[in-house]
Amino acid sequence: MQVHHKLLIIIYPLIYLKNRLMEFFYPQLKNQIRVLLYHDIPPDKYEYFSFQLSEIKKQWNFISPDEFTSHMSGKTPLKGKNLLLTFDDGFISNKLVAESILKSFGIKAIFFVLPNFINISNSSLARKYVADYIYPSMNIEEVPINWINMNWDDLQELIRAGHTIGAHTMSHTKLSTIIDVGELQKEIAESAEILEQKLGIPIRHFAFPFGNIESFSPEALKVAKGHFGLIYSGLRGKNIPTVSKYAIRRDSVTPKDHPFLIASFLNGAADFQYSRSVNILDSWANTNAEFRPKTN
């Protein structure tokens, strides 16, 4: 575990007290909207994942993708602490937890998927795909055996159960490395078109791969704006009313995380580390300013 994560667990009771005190003096702070981001949920973590959700539920109200969309589009203001659940990459475990755990909590989530990954029909090719595109820092031997993809039928079942499908590019490419607009269109717009054709539903939500500002660009955002109503990052923060629907913040967590760590993130204890990146994303979302983040 990272040292600062350990620290966030230890100091969580203080963070909790500080925030309750702040809310006492500034009641508007009681109204919050955040988005949680999970990836795979391994089978031996189903129980813990369920425990995490029950702990989160003590303080947060899970909202549906439709309620979130309506709020971000300025149609319905939300009161209290509201949380949207999202899953990236389209691992088969997502469907399994949706059918069992999310169903029992009555939670509707967004699943961001990749047409090139969905099309794979063999588990060793799926694991090779993960190592080549989704987690490029991993060797194929390191990819867990359960990391295989949902197929088109799995996605249809999620839709029938009331969940939402979003696009996550065709292949899971780092969009900041693509300069050519035609290539960007292919990765971004085509992913939505294929999902729409295969699933017969409109695709309004887009999450860019890797989620950090260094993996995105103003050009890619401009292309994505032309096709989607809402664009999600992997940058932590509150989705307060002034946040653009093209610069949505999400808190990345794992099914191993201690509930105090998740609660610390949801209380904004790590937001300051993302302020520079969030400011850059906001400037792109609001003006499409033509500048690139420093890559290092």
Ligand SMILES: [Zn+2]
């Ligand atoms: Zn991803």
